[in-house]
Amino acid sequence: MLTFYCQCGNVLHFPNSQCVKCDSILGFLPNAQKLCAFTKTDEDSWLSAFDGKYYRPCKNYVEHQVCNWMIELHDSNQLCLSCRLTETIPNLNDSNNIKLWFSLEQAKRRLLYTVIKLKLPIKSRSEDINNGLGFAFLQDQVEDSFGNELTIKEYVVTGHSNGLITINLNEADAATRAEMREKMNENYRTLIGHFRHESGHYYWDRLIDRTAHITEFRNLFGDERLSYQNEMQNYYQNGPVQNWQDQYISAYASMHPWEDWAETWAHYLHMVDTLETANNFGVGIADNTIYNPLEYEIQQSESDIESGFTRLFNDWCTLTRVLNALNRSMGMDDAYPFVISVSALNKLRFIHNIVNHFNNTSSD
Known part of the structure; x- marks a missing residue:
């Protein structure tokens, strides 16, 4: 993730909606991947300091302050590229849900930032009924029980089905998520991790x-035609496969080839985003500036793709050794x-190759 700069020279961060130095209103331009200052000429027309063009703020920016993305004037949508993907929002009659919704939308925007940088397709399900992407932010249904205690009537399962990603609202609550992290024995459970996985x-x-x-894919991850329900039941009854560390990026990845892919995919997105952040801050280790894998054009030749992945992985190993040492x-x-492991590394390389292959073929 990059930092940005206001017209006054102040450093801006991705979620910002106002410059703390000059009080300029801010907006993010998804196509240009820029956060910049705006001058409000009227409610529906803001002048960008970045390119001198006029834009409209997202409806969720104006009405709920849960977004800071902008819309080009010729676009008839009231919602920005990110917010129009959200098909179901939390119940706003609960005032606490505004805060949780903001966290969900912020994590989604971070996901989309990387997806846009990787030049992967993003369309809503209303724009592409067969291949579109959508999000539903739902909360568990509760009811009063004996003694006026609240019990869960219906759980919301975070998951994906036919292009719709459902996220349980509780995942946006840090305390609840920490409790689930301990209960599920997941030493890395984050909101952005859920979005990247799904x-x-x-x-x-x-x-x-x-x-x-x-x-x-099947040679690396296994045959996805295996019964998902059977594999899931086996995982939760018996735990991950023995010595899962030798083949998988996480214990959960050992459940089924689909989960192995999703866990590895999420890990790849973690890597490229974190490396871009380190590069943006000028991090260098042993006279080597950390590589930004999102800064350069998609590699064309197989040798370029392989060398790009090699540098990505080597810099990742260097950076994470330092991060762990600092934390300790x-x-x-x-x-x-x-x-x-070597097996997990080959799966990460496969994903790197797939992203580059998609861009090479889609640009032909």
């Missing part, structure tokens, strides 16, 4: 299913509690 299921449908890549010096848990 997007992996969506992009498996788009990039792998019924394509020429399916054979290589502060008496904190490792920032990066993973060891990447």
Whole structure:
């Protein structure tokens, strides 16, 4: 993730909607990938300091302050590229849900920022009924029981189905998420992690299913035609496969080839976003500036793709060793509690190749 600069020279961060130095209103331009200052000429027409063009703020920016993305004037949508993907929002009669909704939308925008940088397809389900992407933010249904205590009537399961990603609203609550992290024995459970993981299921449908890549996918990840229900039941009854660290990026990845892909996909997005952040801050280790894999054009030749992945992975190993050492010096848990096996590395390389292959073929 990049930092940006206001017209006054102040550093801006991705979620910002106002400059704390000059009080300028801010907006993010998704197509240009720029956060910049705006001059409000009227409610529906803001002048950008970046390109001198006029834009409209997203409806959710104006009415609910849960968004800071802008819309081009010729676009008839009231919602920005990100917000129009959200098909179901939380119940806003509960005032606490506004805060949780903001967190969900912010995590989604971070996901989309990386997806846009990788030049992957993004369309809503209303724009593309067969291949579109949508989000539903739902909360568990509760009811009064004996003694006026609240009990869960219906759980919301975070997951993906036919392009719709459902996120349980509780995942936006830090305390609840920490409790689930301990209960599920997941030493890395974050809101952005959920979005990246579930997007992996969506992009498996788009990039792998019924394509020429399916054979290589099965050679690396296994046969996705295995009964998902059976594999899930086995996982929750018996735990991950023995010595899962030798083949998978996480214990959960060992449940089924679909989950292996989604966990590896999420990990790849973690890597490229974190490396871009480090590069943006000028981080260098042993006279080597950390590589930004999102800064350069998609590689064309196989040798360029391979060398790009090699540098990405080498810089990732260097950076995470430093991050873990710094955390240990502060008496904190490792920032990066993973060891990447050769098998997991080959799966990450496959995803890197798939992203580059998609861009090379889609631009032909």
